[in-house]
Amino acid sequence: MSKDQIFRNCLFIVLTIIICIYSFAKFGEMEEEYPIYPGENVEIVRLSNYFDGIKGTNADTDVYIYGGQEDGGSALILGGTHPNEPAGFITAVLLIERLKVNKGRVIIIPRANNSGFTCTDPQEGVPQEFRIETSDGIRKFRHGSRFMNILDQWPDPEVYLHYPSGQKLSGNERRNLNRSYPGKPDGVLTEKLAHAIVQLINTERIDISIDLHEASLEYPVIDAIVAHERSMDVAAMAQIDLQILGIDYNLEPSPVNFRGFSHREWGDYTETMPFLIESANPIQGRMRGETTEELLLKGYDKYYAEASELGLLYTPYPAEGIPLEVRTGRHLEAIKILISTFSLLNPEKEIGFSDLPSYSEIIENKLGYYLKTGR
């Protein structure tokens, strides 16, 4: 072997080591959790309080409980079931930092799949974090994976058999929280996490539960409220009221024969009234081009604009894109109207709240205006 060859081989090995160290360090950074700054009169507990089978694991997560002066109903709001759907997570953060409850209780879990915030989906090239400018500086937020981190639950089987239905799905879906309900106390970690959330719903006697999601624009269930049959009256009335406000949502029934979803199993295994809300997120879709933080925040992609012109999308794609403000504003307005409609139909379980911005205020003032600076 010539000196030149030895030099090239050594150079190759050194570069490989440098890339590995850099990648390892970047991956390790995902373990750092960026803070959330809760408002007043909040009690923060751990989800493992409801099922200690997840205690000490990466599935355990913070639960924020806001209680009012007066008795009333109780609502549960889940963000971060899929940590690659940022509008759901940011909506939960905004609620935690702004919400004031005067009647009943509102319980919020912003990182429902906490483990999924510690990694991204392989080969997707998505950013690990995104930044939002507040009145007093930049705040960072994690952008994670649809699934639980494989380091927390390994290996994936060839076929995932849902418990208890026996429904078959592809193996990696065993790490998908929203295919794992009602969960299993002695199952794998995702099933234990699902069981813990169901335990919380039962223990806290949650009346109305809302799971926040996003979906790609070529997915038919988009800009939608998915409702269990028990939730359908509230969902339909809320959909009409949202339309009057100029916010279009489709209403979708929760399929009885497709198991594991929050909107199905929460309804079947607890007394709660479940809803799942989807907004349209271009960074999740297969048609997207460059996958950047800007795409995540501004929601504009030229290939999606072209796809829209060709009629390939299931939702309108405006020339300015679908920014995070629009997606978060839609979620927030839907939550407000769903809870208000529930309270109207169930006055003995009224949930009263205030201090949340409207859809148009979020669009006008931008998200950072409503997030705390942490100082």
Added chain:
Amino acid sequence: MKRICDYIIILFILIGFTATGFSQDMKLEEPVLLTAAGQSADIKITDILLKRAGITANVVNLAEVKDLTDIKTLIIVAGGSSKGLGAANIDKDKELERISNLAEAAKKENIKTLTLHIGGKTRRGKLSDPFCETAGNAADLLIVTKSGNEDGFFTKIAAAKKINIHEIKNSPEMIPILTGLFEKK
């Protein structure tokens, strides 16, 4: 003389409009059977809007010909939902066949058919369009949202069938149209 000719031309234009797009709507009567073509949850929204308009409907998601007994108006809510079809445990072809049979039976019994499309753009496309076409062709009157008719899909059906079509911005705008059609106060 020229002015008289102008008046005559304007009169003919007005008569032309009255005979096509601006003709008087038919009046509809209860009892009403409400069903979905494509099993979307828009049927639930429609039921609430009908109630707000003071109209009571017998809601049968998978209505069959036998459900038309004593019915005077059939309302079909068009638009496909994969979740809805799954929930109803029916496939696309059987759903289309059900709607065709129902519409044919309604026509034989002189039952008026009102077809609604309130789901906008999301309820158009590969899954929804066959339901929209079948339900649209069965209609004596159409009420559709603008966002679901951007390509003139329903306007073309209405023109071909020479029936009236109401374009609305959103589903709540349907309430005054329904109160008018059913002569409710």
